[in-house]
Amino acid sequence: EVQLVESGGGLVQPGGSLRLSCAASGFTFNNYWMTWVRQAPGKGLEWVANIKRDGSQRHYVDSVEGRFTISRDSAKNSLYLQMNSLRAEDTAVYYCARDSSPLSGSGSYYDAFDMWGQGTMVTVSS
Amino acid sequence: AIQMTQSPSSLSASVGDRVTITCRASQGIRNDLGWYQQKPGKAPKLLIYAASSLQSGVPSRFSGSGSGTDFTLTISGLQPEDFATYYCLQDYNYPRTFGQGTKVEIK
Numbered sequence: 001e002v003q004l005v006e007s008g009g010g011l012v013q014p015g016g017s018l019r020l021s022c023a024a025s026g027f028t029f030n031n032y033w034m035t036w037v038r039q040a041p042g043k044g045l046e047w048v049a050n051i052k053r054d055g056s057q058r059h060y061v062d063s064v065e066g067r068f069t070i071s072r073d074s075a076k077n078s079l080y081l082q083m084n085s086l087r088a089e090d091t092a093v094y095y096c097a098r099d100s101s102p103l104s105g106s107g108s109y110y111d112a113f114d115m116w117g118q119g120t121m122v123t124v125s126s
Numbered sequence: 127a128i129q130m131t132q133s134p135s136s137l138s139a140s141v142g143d144r145v146t147i148t149c150r151a152s153q154g155i156r157n158d159l160g161w162y163q164q165k166p167g168k169a170p171k172l173l174i175y176a177a178s179s180l181q182s183g184v185p186s187r188f189s190g191s192g193s194g195t196d197f198t199l200t201i202s203g204l205q206p207e208d209f210a211t212y213y214c215l216q217d218y219n220y221p222r223t224f225g226q227g228t229k230v231e232i233k
Contacts (some may be wrong), residue, residue: 037170045215047224050222095169104176110160113172117169
């Protein structure tokens with residue numbers, strides 16, 4: 001079955017750390033950019049980070065730069081988000097998403113998050 | 127970061143209505159824009175990428191248009207399953223940014 005399954009969420013104290021995982025199955029994981037998107041309770045979507053197919057490029061939203069690290073393991077078909085120095089405002093459902101990266105006419109790629117996991121809840125609270 | 131502003135924030139419509147949601151970027155983003163649908167408690171679903179390209183499997187009543195700073199998502203003939211929140215997302219540069227969402231409710 002083609003799917004993404006997140007895990008690793010939970011309750012953590014401010015300043016603590018957590019590592020999220022996203023297990024991919026049913027497709028060639030190495031062929032896709034991967035992305036993390038989060039959603040605070042009752043709020044909208046926020047793009048968090050992405051990583052290139054081979055892991056050679058990573059990008060982050062400013063609010064997590066220096067605290068979060070996105071990575072991937074091709075042997076395990078898995079995506080990760082290491083979250084350090086967590087703050088209350090990091091409380092959210094975290095989704096991993098596959099980017100099908102359709103090619104544009106100019107040779108660049110569009111983002112197209114065509115597959116999503118079910119999400120994992122991270123709560124930062126004392 | 128590029129700011130994406132959607133309007134309206136919410137709307138009420140009836141089954142069969144034509145619904146239009148707009149998304150405005152704080153600077154030109156060519157056609158580097160996608161639209162996503164999200165239902166309560168569920169992950170988002172891709173509808174449109176590259177401003178107007180319909181994702182495979184998405185009903186043709188959904189369409190997107192626009193370029194530069196102004197974009198539109200149109201639902202032609204609203205169906206019961208279309209009541210949801212819709213988000214635009216710019217992929218012109220980093221960090222990617224979503225609009226704040228438009229909630230489509232039943233009238």
